[in-house]
Amino acid sequence: MSATDYGWLILAFPLVGMLVNSFGWRVLPGRLPGWIASAAIGLAFLAAIGALVQIQDLPAEERTLVDSAWTYAATADLRADMAILVDPLSVFMCLVVSGVSFLIHVYSVAYMGGDRGYSRYFAYLNYFVFSMLLLVLAANFVILIIGWAFVGAASYLLISFWYRRGTATYAGIKAFVMNVIGDVGLVIATFLLLNETGTVNFEQMFERAPEVFASNDVTLVFACLLILVGAFAKSAQLPLHTWLPDAMEGPTPVSALIHAATMVTAGVYLIARTFPLFELAPTAADISAVIGTATLLFAATVALVVTDLKRIIAYSTISQIGYMVLGVSVAAYSAGLFHLMTHAFFKALLFMGAGSVIGAMAGIQNIDRMGGFRRAMPFTFVTFVCGALALAAFPFTSGFFSKDEVLAFTLNRGGGFVVLGIVGYIAAALTGFYAFRMVFRVFWGDPVPEARELEEGHLAHGEPQNPMTGEAEDTDVGFPGPEHHIAERDWPMKAAMGPLAVLAIVGGFVGIPGLTDTIEKFLEPTFEESRFATTHPSDGAEWVGLAVGALIAIAAIAVAFTVYVRRRGITLEWRDRFPAVHRFLEHKWYFDELYDAVFVRPAFTAGSFGRRVVETDFVQGFIVGGATGIVRVGTSFARAIQTGYLRGYALLLLLGLAGLGLYFLIASS
Amino acid sequence: MDVVWFLVLSAFIFCIGAAGVIIRRDPLVILLCLELMLNGGNLALISFARMHGGEAGQVFALIVMVIAACEVVIGLGIIVAMYRNRLRIDVDEMTELRG
């Protein structure tokens, strides 16, 4: 089978899984939907490996294959096929997506047990994976946009999965609206590019782009900026990031899959895929780099003070994606994508660990209420620490190699990029700090009652309540289910977290600069057209960067240890001494309030104006009332004839008869 | 005898009946005036039958008589029902068709 055949299989398996779970939800018993969905993704992963093998067999120049199933749209200027593009980049993304998705599916089999929406969940999850794979395998903008939109829809469905919760539905709507803003940007960008280059096909467009566009052509810059709008909306970068923390309303595996490992990296993939356009429009690439940097700093600062465990991880996701965006914007494509891969490993792992802890806490997510789980949950503790080490870029973990490679590239570009690089290192320090803030707050210290109960052997139970607002919830609904699952007791969760922990620690070894560089070599055929293919930092420079990063990480972890273990409570003093700063960070730099004032309230005002004035007064009163009023006035004279007076009617009859007679008399004479 | 005289007479009878329908307020008398009009028509029909020599006109007049009888029956039934329901026997009082 050729690589493109495997490509179609990669798409087919999740689709079939989704259909089976959707239509068979009544008949599939117990946990079978979960295993079916996991098997579908597992098969997709195997197909991705098959594609990998096939592609590696080909000589490097020929590793870009396009296969078209049918002509999707052929109109005046547009020809879009239902085509997939199998090249190293897309195979890389398929492997990451399907691999991590498979593990998260397995985790969910146990985590979502007892939930009444079990089959629905797995149908949605398979739908999401299918959409994401469609996105990365797309060979032209049209299919990409289709996958893009599907992924947004899947995100909405899964964020508001427990749709009886008001906060969840609001969060889903918020995510969807912001995604749509990105969609609009992407679609308009496609229009512009189609208009200029005459094609939506990636290969053809990238061939024609240098001929059609001069460097920094205004249209191209504008189109690239619009692509960035799309990418930033999907990847939760400034200013379109506010949906991601609220998206934590969804179940934890959803947060792990969509909002850490895969969907939010779609923006990064998009920038990487359209790199020829960005290289022709350096302005847009620079803007992208700056925004990426600003985001990673912003998110790191907010993660220092937020108290909801999942939201700390969410902000760390925003921050890490900032690194990826920075990477692909400074033409460090393989570095950025390498960081994408390692981030998928450790972020999914962190979320899984958080899910386990939240299960032990009977649904409570506030770290102020957590502590001392070290003894009660050893497996979760170990895996969580692995993930945190990778996040903090501790030496020789996977995050270490990937993040510091990105920063080394950035510094190597020189000029203004040095500033970005330094900001990146500062944020790396903050990252290390807050990563271990999580670890020390949750697992160190005196065990809280829930931990004590667990040490004695039984899982804590709590009143079902909304973790954000604390309001009590109705259990008759059936979702979220009444059971809470922790890794120590459910083997699927262990089976998923274990491999990820191993990968988080050793996964970096594929990218040791100078030694292995596997990722870089693998992705080379895709990016060989890049102008920066040769402006590679030397191995020595990379090792220096790695050393600096290692020092920063170790220092940050040490500081966190001091603050949270040795001198517990010092953070409270800091909060009292700098209340304004604390408030500023806690309100996430007041972005939500800003958007509320600028967009939401005017929209509400416009809506109520529309209802009051336009609809009620104008349409109902004037137009409808006016029309009926005119008819009523017009016919009132006709109603005057209907007196109900019998003799009057008889008189009219007679009158008519007389008139007729007169007419005939005159006519015949 | 000129048949025209008969026709003129039938016209007068018809018009007297029409005037009576409009002038009178008692529904009984209005029905009587309706009978007048019908008789005027009958007379005209029979005059024309005599004029043309065909008996179709007479058959027509016979059928008209039948219909007049039916109509009288129904009309009187209505008047009796009105009386039973204690309505005023006065056509000016019945204005439910007012719109």
Added chain:
Amino acid sequence: MWFEQVLFFIVAAGALAGALGVVMLRNPFYCVLALVVHLVSLAVLFLLLQAAFLAAAQVVVYAGAVMVLYIFVVAYIGGQDEELRPDDSLISSFGPLFAAAIAIELCFALIGTGLESLDTRGADVGPGFGSPGEIGALLLRGFLVPFEAASYLLLVAAVGAVVLARRRRGIEEEPPGTPPEPPSETLEVRV
């Protein structure tokens, strides 16, 4: 012949007098009687027009059955005199006006040009013209369908009259002899 003409004028005067009596007499009973006079006069006129069978039918059916029915109803209703207050509404003045207009128009039509083409003496008719036999033959041969339809109509009318005037359960009936109470001003239709 002169006899016919004299008879015609006498009988025509009687018919017109009866018609005017129906319209102008106040007491409905007298109106019915005036109509009877009118109907009998019309029967004679029919005879003059060689419609013997129809004359007989007029007397028997119309003056005999229908008018008797009328008299029964007038007796039942009570037949109060119409109020004597002058009816000065527009309708009462315009009604006769329009009727007169129609009469004048018809006269113009009849006496004027319209019928000059016809022989106003009438066609020559045989001795059996208007006899029951010929009318009967025509009914059963040429006009069978109208004949049947008319008889069906009679049936329907009879049933309808019974339905209209039957007593309905639930309405209290005064013992016979008590005068009917003054009819209420409001129209309450109880069925």
